[in-house]
Amino acid sequence: MIKGVFIAGTDTEVGKTFVTAGIAAGLMKKGFSVGIMKPVASGAVNKNGKLISEDADFYHRIFNLDDDYNLINPYCFKAVLAPGVAARLEGVSVRFDDIKEKYYKLLDQYDILLVEGAGGLLSPLSEKLATNADLAQELGLPIIIVSRSAIGTINHTLLSLAYAQNVKRLQVLGVIVNQENDRKSTLAEKTNCEIIKEMSGADLLGVIPYCKFVKDINMESLNNFFLDRIDWSIFGYTS
Numbered sequence: 001m002i003k004g005v006f007i008a009g010t011d012t013e014v015g016k017t018f019v020t021a022g023i024a025a026g027l028m029k030k031g032f033s034v035g036i037m038k039p040v041a042s043g044a045v046n047k048n049g050k051l052i053s054e055d056a057d058f059y060h061r062i063f064n065l066d067d068d069y070n071l072i073n074p075y076c077f078k079a080v081l082a083p084g085v086a087a088r089l090e091g092v093s094v095r096f097d098d099i100k101e102k103y104y105k106l107l108d109q110y111d112i113l114l115v116e117g118a119g120g121l122l123s124p125l126s127e128k129l130a131t132n133a134d135l136a137q138e139l140g141l142p143i144i145i146v147s148r149s150a151i152g153t154i155n156h157t158l159l160s161l162a163y164a165q166n167v168k169r170l171q172v173l174g175v176i177v178n179q180e181n182d183r184k185s186t187l188a189e190k191t192n193c194e195i196i197k198e199m200s201g202a203d204l205l206g207v208i209p210y211c212k213f214v215k216d217i218n219m220e221s222l223n224n225f226f227l228d229r230i231d232w233s234i235f236g237y238t239s
Contacts, residue, residue, distance in 0.1 A: 002112060002235055003107060004112065005114055005115065006117060006132075006139065006142070007116045008145050015178035018211065018214060023230065024059075026227060032111040035106045037102070039073070041053035042118065043080040051078055063219060067109075083124065084126050094125055094126035094127060096134070099135065100138060103115065103139055115141060117135070119132070133167075136170055137170060143164060145175045146175075148177070149179040149180070150188065153196070157196050158196065173205065174204060177192065206230040208229055
C-alpha cells in the first residue's frame with residue numbers, strides 16, 4: 001500500500017481540501033489510519049489569538065485529529081498570496097528539511113499520510129520560490145492532481161501533468177476532476193474529463209460533482225459522498 005500521497009492542484013480553489021478530506025474519510029472507513037498534512041498555507045485566520053490555516057482547521061474539525069497544529073501545518077501566513085510571496089513579506093524562511101522532519105513524524109503514526117499542497121502545482125511555497133512540485137519531489141511522494149471541471153481545465157491539467165512528469169519526473173497516480181461550484185454543467189464540463197484522459201494518458205481517478213453541504217459535512221457524509229466516485233485501487237484497496 002502507498003504510504004504517502006501529495007495532493008496537488010492545477011490552480012487555487014479547485015477543491016484540493018475537499019477532495020483530500022473525501023479520500024481520507026473513505027480510507028478511514030475502510031479501516032486504514034490516515035493522517036493529513038498541509039505543510040504551507042496562506043490566507044490564515046485569527047482564532048483565539050492565533051493564526052491558523054482554515055484548511056488545517058477543517059481537517060481537525062472533521063476528523064478530530066490529535067496531532068499538533070504545528071505538525072499538520074508548520075508554516076502559516078496571513079496574507080492572501082502565494083505562500084512563498086507571503087513568506088518573503090513576513091521575513092520567514094520556509095525550510096523543506098523542517099517540513100520533511102515533521103512529515104516523517106506524522107508518517108510513523110499512520111498507515112497513510114495525505115499531504116495537501118497550496119495553490120497550483122507551480123505555486124511558490126518558500127521565499128526562495130520552491131514550488132509544490134519541488135516539495136513533492138523532496139518528500140519522494142507520488143502525486144494526485146485535482147483539477148476543476150470548467151472550460152479551460154484541459155489546458156491547465158495537461159500543463160500540470162507535463163511539468164510533473166517531464167520536468168520533475170514525479171509519479172502521477174492520476175487526476176481527480178472536481179466541480180468546485182454550483183453552476184449548471186455545460187457541454188465543456190461533460191466532455192473535459194475524457195479529453196484530458198485521451199490527450200494525457202493519465203488515469204482518471206474520479207469525477208466529483210458539486211457538494212451542496214460542504215459547510216455542514218462530517219466524516220460519515222464525506223465517505224458516503226466519495227465512496228463510489230474514487231478509484232480506491234491506487235491505495236491498494238480493491239473491494
